[in-house]
Amino acid sequence: MQSTTTILRRGSQGQAVKDIQALLNIFGAKLKEDGVFGAATEAAVKAFQKNSGLTVDSIVGPQTIKALSQATSVPIDVLNSLPLLRRGSKGGDVKYVQAELNNHFGANLAVDGAFGPATEAAVKKYQSKMGLVPDGIVGRLTWNALLHPFF
The missing domain is CATH 1.10.101.10 (PGBD-like superfamily/PGBD)
Structure with a gap:
């Protein structure tokens, strides 16, 4: 910057x-x-x-x-420690993403920790709204946007 x-x-x-x-x-x-x-x-x-x-x-x-x-801005060391999430990913990080999409974007996802087609579609929609490439993958830019919701 x-x-x-x-x-x-x-x-x-x-x-x-x-x-x-x-x-x-x-x-x-x-x-x-x-x-x-x-x-x-x-x-x-x-x-x-x-x-x-x-x-x-x-x-x-x-x-x-x-x-x-x-x-x-999310510090680079924090971004580097966050996992790349995509369809098939499972666990607590997926639950976090699902909850954030529900809370700040009205996605209405089951917060089950399984990155399936509904989560992928919600991520793509969120990425499009945020001006990001809608690839359905939660990488550095998508994590950054999720960690700093601005609506």
């Missing part, structure tokens, strides 16, 4: 804008991560600022960067 002194606004371009677009996509913005701060990125920034209780000015300054970073 960029330094908290970075200021991005409509017309900005580059890797810092791509980083912001990627973070906003975790919240379902569905932005093209092209590094160009255009109208769609501006609208997504405004929505994030409004939902986060920030000043809605469409400028990504220190407060917005801090809020985005806090809302989307």
